[in-house]
Amino acid sequence: MSEAALARAISQRGRAASSARGHRNRLNALEALERGFALFKSTFAWEAWRYYSGAAPLVLCFIPMWVANGQIRTSDPVLLTEAALLTCAYLLRAWSVSNYMQRVRERAFGVPRPRPEGAAAQLAAMGRLLAWKIILSAAALAALTTFAGAPWCYSACQFASLEAREDGSKRQTISGCLALASQWFGGGLLLFLMLFPLWIAVWLNGFIVALLVPQLLHSIFGVNTLLSTPMGVFALFRSSAFWLSLFAGAWLALDPIVKCSFVVVYQHLQSRREGDDLRGLLASLPREQQKKAQIIASTAAGRVTIGALVVLAAILAGTSTMARARAAQAAQARSGTETPAEIARAAQIQKLRRAVDEESRRAIYRWHGAEHPSPPTWFDKLLDKIQHQSERAWNAFRDFLRKLWPRGLNLSPGKEKKGPWTLKDLRLWLALIAILTIGAGVVLFWLRRRREVAAQLSIPMATAPLPDLSDGAIASERSEDEWFALADRLEREGELRLALRSVYLGLLAGLAQREWLTIRRDRTNRDYLNEFTRRWHRRPQAALEQRIEIPEKLRGSLRLFDRVWYGAYVPTPETVAAYRQDQRELLNHV
Amino acid sequence: MRRLRQVLAGLTALAALMALFFALLRWRMNTPEGHLNFGVAADDGPPEKSNE
Numbered sequence: 001m002s003e004a005a006l007a008r009a010i011s012q013r014g015r016a017a018s019s020a021r022g023h024r025n026r027l028n029a030l031e032a033l034e035r036g037f038a039l040f041k042s043t044f045a046w047e048a049w050r051y052y053s054g055a056a057p058l059v060l061c062f063i064p065m066w067v068a069n070g071q072i073r074t075s076d077p078v079l080l081t082e083a084a085l086l087t088c089a090y091l092l093r094a095w096s097v098s099n100y101m102q103r104v105r106e107r108a109f110g111v112p113r114p115r116p117e118g119a120a121a122q123l124a125a126m127g128r129l130l131a132w133k134i135i136l137s138a139a140a141l142a143a144l145t146t147f148a149g150a151p152w153c154y155s156a157c158q159f160a161s162l163e164a165r166e167d168g169s170k171r172q173t174i175s176g177c178l179a180l181a182s183q184w185f186g187g188g189l190l191l192f193l194m195l196f197p198l199w200i201a202v203w204l205n206g207f208i209v210a211l212l213v214p215q216l217l218h219s220i221f222g223v224n225t226l227l228s229t230p231m232g233v234f235a236l237f238r239s240s241a242f243w244l245s246l247f248a249g250a251w252l253a254l255d256p257i258v259k260c261s262f263v264v265v266y267q268h269l270q271s272r273r274e275g276d277d278l279r280g281l282l283a284s285l286p287r288e289q290q291k292k293a294q295i296i297a298s299t300a301a302g303r304v305t306i307g308a309l310v311v312l313a314a315i316l317a318g319t320s321t322m323a324r325a326r327a328a329q330a331a332q333a334r335s336g337t338e339t340p341a342e343i344a345r346a347a348q349i350q351k352l353r354r355a356v357d358e359e360s361r362r363a364i365y366r367w368h369g370a371e372h373p374s375p376p377t378w379f380d381k382l383l384d385k386i387q388h389q390s391e392r393a394w395n396a397f398r399d400f401l402r403k404l405w406p407r408g409l410n411l412s413p414g415k416e417k418k419g420p421w422t423l424k425d426l427r428l429w430l431a432l433i434a435i436l437t438i439g440a441g442v443v444l445f446w447l448r449r450r451r452e453v454a455a456q457l458s459i460p461m462a463t464a465p466l467p468d469l470s471d472g473a474i475a476s477e478r479s480e481d482e483w484f485a486l487a488d489r490l491e492r493e494g495e496l497r498l499a500l501r502s503v504y505l506g507l508l509a510g511l512a513q514r515e516w517l518t519i520r521r522d523r524t525n526r527d528y529l530n531e532f533t534r535r536w537h538r539r540p541q542a543a544l545e546q547r548i549e550i551p552e553k554l555r556g557s558l559r560l561f562d563r564v565w566y567g568a569y570v571p572t573p574e575t576v577a578a579y580r581q582d583q584r585e586l587l588n589h590v
Numbered sequence: 591m592r593r594l595r596q597v598l599a600g601l602t603a604l605a606a607l608m609a610l611f612f613a614l615l616r617w618r619m620n621t622p623e624g625h626l627n628f629g630v631a632a633d634d635g636p637p638e639k640s641n642e
Contacts, residue, residue, distance in 0.1 A: 069619040079619065083612035087604055124593035127600025134603040 027268040029190035036261025043104045043260070045378060050103065051256045054096020058089040059248045067241045071522065094133050095126065097259065098161040105162065105263050114166045125165045132160040132174050151192035155181035158262035180269055187265065195258060203250040210236070210246070476519040480510035480587065487580055496571045497564060503580045504561045510587040525558045536590075553586050 102113035136157035143149030156177040214227035226232040483506030490499035517531045533551045563569040
């Protein structure tokens with residue numbers, strides 16, 4: 001064989017070996033998630049506070065700001081302050097989450113966390129972390145359109161939390177994080193896909209709790225909240241803050257587990273990069289042999305097997321006698337010269353085995369092992385206890401149902417009398433009552449839905465020509481002239497109350513058009529009056545003429561409207577005409 | 591020099607993030623909606639209790 005052919009054969013063999021190593025020793029997504037869960041559980045008691053104390057301020061600041069800015073008009077400096085506060089919260093989050101991941105890695109795998117020396121090094125580490133995280137997060141969001149690109153950038157962003165703080169001899173870069181993510185691209189994609197059902201499950205739990213708790217408070221304790229009314233639930237559904245809170249809650253619940261999964265993945269990828277995985281495999285060989293021996297010893301307890309083994313051993317002993325004799329003759333020839341060398345060799349082998357055994361016990365190989373040898377924490381014990389109790393409760397409930405269900409019940413015709421069960425059995429009655437109750441509930445629910453649908457169909461037909469005058473914010477949808485024209489029409493039709501309401505809306509529209517007030521759904525008449533009075537006193541000619549009668553007139557108009565619309569005062573045609581005339585005059589004076 | 595560049599990169603990223611937050615909050619303020627507005631639910635109650 002030529003040298004080139006030999007080299008090709010060696011390279012092929014090497015590729016095959018590395019491929020086999022890759023297949024055998026690659027961490028899959030499910031395994032990573034499982035190990036992530038285990039790691040989160042085992043480090044929860046000591047490290048989880050770092051994550052939550054870092055991540056909570058951003059959420060707790062953002063949602064109230066989101067709510068307040070939708071309701072209150074603020075100036076740009078206030079907005080800038082809010083943005084600065086959120087940025088600081090993000091800074092805290094990035095730093096704490098990175099700390100959390102480093103500490104979890106240190107605790108689980110014994111890898112010392114990087115400690116940059118000096119303020120300059122720390123500032124540089126912080127700068128790297130922020131720049132990498134923000135760039136990779138933005139890239140992940142932008143790559144969502146391509147779907148496959150998103151998990152890649154997302155994985156790189158998680159690795160950045162671990163890599164960016166390192167300031168040693170190795171020069172870490174953002175492209176290094178991306179390269180690391182691409183080494184586990186398939187796993188990252190699958191992990192990303194697997195996270196969706198988990199996110200949805202947590203999100204649904206929060207959603208059900210948010211809907212059920214007010215209803216339960218109402219039905220059990222009689223506590224009336226806005227959310228226990230149908231319109232309250234409707235308002236909640238329309239609230240973007242509610243959806244934001246739900247998403248934030250789901251994210252906060254699962255994110256630390258994802259972080260722990262990526263710590264495991266990072267350790268796995270690092271060990272592949274630095275050859276620790278091969279050393280780990282080598283180190284695990286003696287353990288695996290011990291396990292195999294234990295399994296064989298435990299399973300080979302049967303007499304037949306032992307007998308067969310004894311026979312087999314006897315045969316082997318018989319056949320190997322000749323070979324052993326030949327080997328002994330050869331060994332006698334060499335024994336005089338090679339015994340010290342063999343002893344030294346045996347000592348070296350023993351030393352190597354001990355070294356390998358010691359090496360295999362290092363924490364950095366722990367991701368290879370399925371179990372975490374650290375002792376159970378209080379959280380593990382609590383979870384076990386809860387699980388045990390819930391299993392007991394579930395078994396008791398299942399037994400109760402089983403007792404209720406009539407045994408020997410045969411619903412096939414003509415065979416009723418053959419079974420041991422009769423109609424007098426209490427359990428059948430209970431089952432029948434349950435079925436009838438459920439059926440009646442379904443029918444009632446269906447009837448109610450039908451009635452609601454019919455009501456929804458009939459109401460718009462009756463009121464279709466008129467706008468919904470009960471909503472104060474509708475005033476800005478028409479001009480004052482249009483409102484006054486509508487008031488004329490309603491007055492002619494005899495709808496005096498609605499006509500007065502239309503005049504009122506015309507007044508609001510006219511004042512808003514002249515920029516004396518801003519119409520908003522959440523404002524009351526008192527708010528409108530205060531706003532108008534404030535602006536009236538600030539107008540340029542206020543120093544020359546006060547004209548306090550205008551706000552007083554407005555106050556009187558609003559009071560009359562309140563008495564008619566919310567009170568028991570029944571307007572007459574004269575009252576409505578005078579009211580319309582007064583509002584026209586008021587608008588002419590402002 | 592490398593460290594200074596990294597610090598500057600971090601500051602730039604933070605400034606970009608702050609600008610993003612500012613734009614988001616400003617957009618939110620200029621496009622209000624009915625979030626957490628229980629006026630609708632309050633209107634559902636008896637008319638005497640309404641304070642419009």
